[in-house]
Amino acid sequence: MTTTLTVPSVTQIRAGxxxxxxxxxxxKGxxxxNTGKDTGVCLVAAIGLAAGLPATAxxxxxxxxxxxxYLARWNVAQQVCAEIAEKLGRPAHEMAATRWLSFWNDRPATTFGEVLAALEGKAA
Structure with a gap:
């Protein structure tokens, strides 16, 4: 019996x-x-969750x-993070894209609008 994996695409992960x-x-941070006034997820957790992974994966x-x-979902989520980080200006020799993106998400100047634009491929 052959099992076929159903892994979300880059587009599905970004939209999700x-x-x-x-x-x-x-x-941020x-x-x-899921406690207090700061309920939600960061950009990297949202990408992981949309790929079907745990929030901290x-x-x-x-x-x-x-x-x-899991590995197939992990690889697509990593691809999404790498594409967004590159579009945002991450130098190729910098830290892992997921870490860089976490730092970018947490910068005081980063706005929700910028995060959504990054997911939509409109990052500057």
Whole structure:
């Protein structure tokens, strides 16, 4: 019996992450929060969740499993983060795209509008 993986596409992950942020809230300084006034997820957590991964999955530099479905989702989520980070100006020799994107998300100057624009491919 052959199992076919159903992995969201880059476009589906971007759209899903944007919808999640609009619906559930966007935060800085952590991957997610469901307490107090700061309920929501950061950009990187939204990408991971939209890919079908746990909220903190992309906080690790390597996946903690060899499960084919997880790895396929991990790779697409990593691709989305790399594309967005590159578009935002991350130098190729800098830290991992997910870490760089987390720092960008958490900058005091970063706005919710910029995060949505980055997901929509409109980042400057």
């Amino acid at each position: 992450a944007a919808a999640m942020l609009k619906r559930g809230g966007w935060i 952590d991957y997610y929060s 992309l906080a690790s530099l390597k996946p903690g499993t060899q499960d084919a479905d």
